[in-house]
Amino acid sequence: MHWQTTRYRIDLTTPRVMGIVNVTPDSFSDGGRHSNTSAALAHCERLIAAGADILDIGGESTRPGVDPVLLDDELARVLPVLRDAMSLGVPVSIDTYKTEVMRAALDLGCDIVNDINALRADGAEALVAAHPSCGVCLMHMQNEPKTMQLDPRYADVAREVREFLAERAQALRTRGMADDRIVLDPGYGFGKNHAHNLELFVRQDELRALGLPLLVGWSRKGTLGKVTGRELGDRVVASVAAALAAVQRGARIVRVHDVAETADALKVWRAAGLGSP
Ligand code: HH2
Numbered sequence: 001m002h003w004q005t006t007r008y009r010i011d012l013t014t015p016r017v018m019g020i021v022n023v024t025p026d027s028f029s030d031g032g033r034h035s036n037t038s039a040a041l042a043h044c045e046r047l048i049a050a051g052a053d054i055l056d057i058g059g060e061s062t063r064p065g066v067d068p069v070l071l072d073d074e075l076a077r078v079l080p081v082l083r084d085a086m087s088l089g090v091p092v093s094i095d096t097y098k099t100e101v102m103r104a105a106l107d108l109g110c111d112i113v114n115d116i117n118a119l120r121a122d123g124a125e126a127l128v129a130a131h132p133s134c135g136v137c138l139m140h141m142q143n144e145p146k147t148m149q150l151d152p153r154y155a156d157v158a159r160e161v162r163e164f165l166a167e168r169a170q171a172l173r174t175r176g177m178a179d180d181r182i183v184l185d186p187g188y189g190f191g192k193n194h195a196h197n198l199e200l201f202v203r204q205d206e207l208r209a210l211g212l213p214l215l216v217g218w219s220r221k222g223t224l225g226k227v228t229g230r231e232l233g234d235r236v237v238a239s240v241a242a243a244l245a246a247v248q249r250g251a252r253i254v255r256v257h258d259v260a261e262t263a264d265a266l267k268v269w270r271a272a273g274l275g276s277p
Pocket residue numbers: 020022024026027028029058060061062063095114115116137139185187188215216217218255
């Protein structure tokens with residue numbers, strides 16, 4: 001199993017670690033830490049040294065209740081970081097739902113578009129499908145970040161997420177995009193309450209029926225705080241455990257803040273013989 005991206009064909013036989021680079025003043029767990037270009041680039045280098053296989057660079061926080069960032073502000077945050085990160089020797093992903101940001105990133109040669117909105121913005125689907133080789137991650141989200149946690153409702157969360165992701169993947173196939181460029185993400189914490197997140201986690205296997213690789217992002221999220229009783233700054237162990245459990249349930253890429261800890265855990269997981277496909 002591979003993930004075809006602009007410059008790299010990523011082998012997913014081994015689970016991969018996607019390191020989070022938030023070039024934002026207000027991300028839920030690391031806002032303001034890497035909000036200028038040089039700090040963000042230093043963070044990229046640290047994540048690679050710690051074992052990141054992919055860098056995911058974003059310029060807008062999508063935490064619950066947040067207001068959208070203006071297009072020009074987002075571009076000014078991410079483009080200089082993307083430009084330099086492209087030379088660090090690993091695949092680079094742009095974390096955005098804005099078509100114009102995707103376009104600018106792809107023009108720079110960016111490898112992957114990671115979209116929490118699964119390419120539903122005007123022109124996003126056509127743009128990505130028309131690209132000759134970039135990878136894409138399609139994530140499920142009910143509603144939008146501003147309102148998604150107010151009152152999320154599902155009749156059957158696992159079925160609805162599966163049907164949504166199937167429809168979004170099919171839309172890209174219809175435009176001629178090859179399956180090996182597409183990765184799916186259940187979107188833990190995006191328009192889902194605590195019970196929804198846990199039910200989806202327990203039934204994550206059901207998403208494998210879609211036949212495409214899964215990426216998951218549990219890192220430091222609120223549900224892990226509820227499960228453990230830990231505050232935001234103290235959720236590393238919970239996040240690593242969630243990443244391992246997600247991989248055990250079929251995820252091939254884990255999107256994490258704590259790269260070194262997650263990479264170590266995955267090494268032990270593989271040494272224990274749990275890594276064979
Ligand atoms: N979660 C966040 C952002 N982007 N992308 C994917 N594919 N999956 C996720 O679960 C996901 C994501 C939220 O985390 P973070 O980037 O740390 O926070 P913020 O949105 O506040 O910047």
